[in-house]
Amino acid sequence: MGARHGGYPDPVLRVGLIGCGAIGSVVARELSGGAVERAELTAVFDLVVDHPLRVQDRESLLSRSDVVVEAAGHGALRAHGVAVRESGTDLLVVSIGALADEDLESQLRQAEGGRLFLCTGAIGGLDILRAAMLFGPLEEVAISSTKPAAALSRPWMGEDVLDALADGSVPVTVFDGPAREACARFPESANVTATLSLATVGFDRVRVQMVGDPEATGVRHVVSASGVAGNYELSFENAASPDNPRTSAVTAYSVLRALTDMQRPPVSFL
Numbered sequence: 001m002g003a004r005h006g007g008y009p010d011p012v013l014r015v016g017l018i019g020c021g022a023i024g025s026v027v028a029r030e031l032s033g034g035a036v037e038r039a040e041l042t043a044v045f046d047l048v049v050d051h052p053l054r055v056q057d058r059e060s061l062l063s064r065s066d067v068v069v070e071a072a073g074h075g076a077l078r079a080h081g082v083a084v085r086e087s088g089t090d091l092l093v094v095s096i097g098a099l100a101d102e103d104l105e106s107q108l109r110q111a112e113g114g115r116l117f118l119c120t121g122a123i124g125g126l127d128i129l130r131a132a133m134l135f136g137p138l139e140e141v142a143i144s145s146t147k148p149a150a151a152l153s154r155p156w157m158g159e160d161v162l163d164a165l166a167d168g169s170v171p172v173t174v175f176d177g178p179a180r181e182a183c184a185r186f187p188e189s190a191n192v193t194a195t196l197s198l199a200t201v202g203f204d205r206v207r208v209q210m211v212g213d214p215e216a217t218g219v220r221h222v223v224s225a226s227g228v229a230g231n232y233e234l235s236f237e238n239a240a241s242p243d244n245p246r247t248s249a250v251t252a253y254s255v256l257r258a259l260t261d262m263q264r265p266p267v268s269f270l
């Protein structure tokens with residue numbers, strides 16, 4: 001078997017999937033429909049969801065895969081991530097927020113074997129921020145996430161904040177602090193925050209603001225960064241997945257884009 005541009009054996013990239021929910025089911029459907037050239041869905045590992053390519057255990061998944069896409073959740077990444085890499089299989093992680101746990105992050109990074117790919121998921125623009133960091137340090141990196149006020153109430157909030165969110169007349173900033181704490185307090189927002197942190201200045205230096213807006217109907221993330229290379233502001237308003245309102249529908253397509261790019265097609269954006 002000859003190696004292709006990306007180092008995978010011919011003729012097709014065999015893709016195994018952990019998790020066949022809102023993201024995984026779209027990835028599975030699109031791969032089966034030929035959305036990614038020279039890639040084929042070969043195994044689906046889900047605790048609950050059935051699929052014609054379903055396998056019952058990790059060994060069966062690994063024996064059928066050149067790359068495993070994790071789209072199942074923090075627990076699944078913790079349970080299988082290191083073993084996937086150690087088997088020599090590449091791992092594409094979608095549950096990036098799990099890496100806010102320092103122990104898991106270092107275990108995943110240190111595992112030897114297959115490569116570790118972090119899917120950019122529901123945000124982007126990381127390419128220019130990483131280029132800017134090669135020019136010189138980014139002094140400030142921040143992300144502001146605005147959500148419907150009612151969606152941001154948490155039991156740990158004070159009475160005054162809960163009242164302001166419930167009253168619903170003006171936007172309320174319910175959190176302003178480092179990304180690591182934001183990921184712990186708002187785990188459902190952890191993926192984009194974690195992706196930005198990992199791609200730029202880290203969980204302890206990215207500043208996160210969470211805003212509850214009575215007028216908001218969806219989620220809006222605004223990333224800002226500045227340094228010697230320039231000033232950047234990137235905003236994202238993603239449509240929700242019809243199967244999981246907490247997941248942006250575009251995330252599944254980000255997986256497909258990653259599977260395309262990791263094969264280094266002859267014409268690609270780098």
Ligand SMILES: NC(=O)c1ccc[n+]([C@@H]2O[C@H](COP(=O)([O-])OP(=O)(O)OC[C@H]3O[C@@H](n4cnc5c(N)ncnc54)[C@H](O)[C@@H]3O)[C@@H](O)[C@H]2O)c1
Nearest residue numbers: 019021022023046047071072073076095121122191244247
């Ligand atoms: N990177 C991003 O920007 C981004 C965006 C949205 C969601 N996500 C993350 O992607 C992951 C999947 O999201 P989703 O909306 O598809 O979730 P989902 O709940 O719709 O689907 C998850 C699927 O994984 C299965 N599963 C759970 N644990 C498993 C395990 N240990 N082994 C095998 N299967 C298991 C479940 O049965 C379910 O079918 C979540 O962690 C979510 O936070 C990341």
